[in-house]
Amino acid sequence: MRRALLRARAALRDAAKPLGDAAVGALTAGLLRTTRYFDPVKTANLFGRVSRFIGRRLREDRIGRANLTAAFPEKSPEEIEAILAGVWDNLGRFGAEFAHLDHIWQHxxxxxxxxxxxxxxxxxxxxxxxxxxxxxxxxxxxxxxxxxxxxxxxxxxxxxxxxxxxxxxxxxxxxxxxxxxxxxxxxxxxxxxxxxxxxxxxxxxxxxxxxxxxxxxxxxxxxxxxxxxxxxxxxxxxxxxxxxxxxxxxxxxxxxxxxxxxxxxxxxxxxxxxxxxxxxxxxxxxxxxxxxxxxxxxxxxxxxxxxxxx
Structure with a gap:
């Protein structure tokens, strides 16, 4: 019985995966298109703030803190946290800027x-x-x-x-x-x-x-x-x-x-x-x-x- 349930669960997961992938793909494409309609500077500021808020609550934040502490043993915990906040801010800004790659190069x-x-x-x-x-x-x-x-x-x-x-x-x-x-x-x-x-x-x-x-x-x-x-x-x-x-x-x-x-x-x-x-x-x-x-x-x-x- 247990094996049958596991097989059924796996079958449902496999059947649902294309639908999930399609949803994620549509969401990604829609987000990129939508972001292009907004001011790139204001959007980068917003994405930076959102990334800092959400990122500090994710597992990757712990990975980043451990990496930074090992790489910079001379830095204080406060310095490590300031760097890590900047990492999330940079990542959010990167996401906003990606939607504007075709005209971001201004030199x-x-x-x-x-x-x-x-x-x-x-x-x-x-x-x-x-x-x-x-x-x-x-x-x-x-x-x-x-x-x-x-x-x-x-x-x-x-x-x-x-x-x-x-x-x-x-x-x-x-x-x-x-x-x-x-x-x-x-x-x-x-x-x-x-x-x-x-x-x-x-x-x-x-x-x-x-x-x-x-x-x-x-x-x-x-x-x-x-x-x-x-x-x-x-x-x-x-x-x-x-x-x-x-x-x-x-x-x-x-x-x-x-x-x-x-x-x-x-x-x-x-x-x-x-x-x-x-x-x-x-x-x-x-x-x-x-x-x-x-x-x-x-x-x-x-x-x-x-x-x-x-």
Whole structure:
């Protein structure tokens, strides 16, 4: 009898899942469409407040607090809580800004004081170098500030970019999100089994391949991050073995007054083994160390809410 009940419950759950997914997808698409009708600044303020209120009551808040306490043992509990509140605020603002990705990039080199995006001269120089050197490149980013904007920065500087992204599990939500992303983000390559092949082909064609590199991967390579061992996705270093090219990091920092600063790092030199071949683990450690340096500057803008260490 118990087995029959369990089977019946499982069957009902499986039957209801498509309906639930459809509802979530419709809700996501509707929320994105609705958000676009409202002032982006006021909406970002509202979403930031709502995220702080709701987020502090979720399980992820405890994960974030534990991560921050381990990463910054020198900080007081009050400092940790202030950072964590900023993390939730940043996440809420990110959600509001996502709906306006197609017109959020506002940068006028002749009038930078009137621009929403601030770009320092050295970053302009590095982007120009990437555009004119007739080489492919690998560009990494992290879940810092607004992590959708680095792709817009590349395209705005004339780079032929191929962006690796992880689509939502729900197809209707994926379609709604992809329509927004596709406006000014270059070639979008969904994560999956054939993604490494497509990314390698993009490099071979001279494109600039970009991806986020700061999430835990069970089968990844060992790296040290904030003094603790974790796993990093080795895809970027493996691609470098196939097509040697420059590596740079890009980040978008949130500034006061609803502005951002775009920064492109100097070239990150890969690590090589005794035979001169790209060292996968060593190169991913070099990239991870750059990301750690970014986060130490702006800890309240990184996504501490996931289990980066396990």
């Amino acid at each position: 006028d080199p002749d009038h930078p004081e009137l621009s929403r995006i601030e770009i320092e001269p050295r970053t302009h120089e590095l982007f120009a170098q990437l555009r004119l050197d007739n080489k492919p490149a690998l560009i990494f980013a992290a879940h810092l500030g607004n992590w959708e904007l680095p792709a817009l920065a590349a395209v705005a500087h004339g780079l032929d970019a191929a962006i690796l992204y992880r689509p939502p599990n729900i197809a209707s939500a994926d379609r709604a999100i992809e329509r927004i992303r596709a406006v000014s983000m270059g070639t979008l390559i969904p994560a999956g089994r054939d993604a490494p092949l497509k990314l390698a082909e993009a490099l071979q064609k001279g494109q600039h391949v970009a991806m986020l590199v700061d999430q835990y991967l069970t089968n990844g390579v060992d790296v040290t991050f904030f003094g603790r061992k974790t796993k990093a996705n080795p895809m970027m270093a493996r691609l470098l073995r196939q097509v040697e090219c420059p590596i740079h990091g890009v980040r978008i920092i949130r500034l006061p007054g609803h502005r951002f600063r775009a920064e492109l790092s100097e070239e990150v030199k890969p690590v090589r083994d005794a035979s001169g071949q790209i060292d996968i683990q060593g190169t991913m450690q070099a990239i991870t160390s750059v990301v750690e340096g970014w986060i130490r500057e702006y800890p309240d803008q990184w996504l501490w809410l996931h289990r980066r260490w396990r």
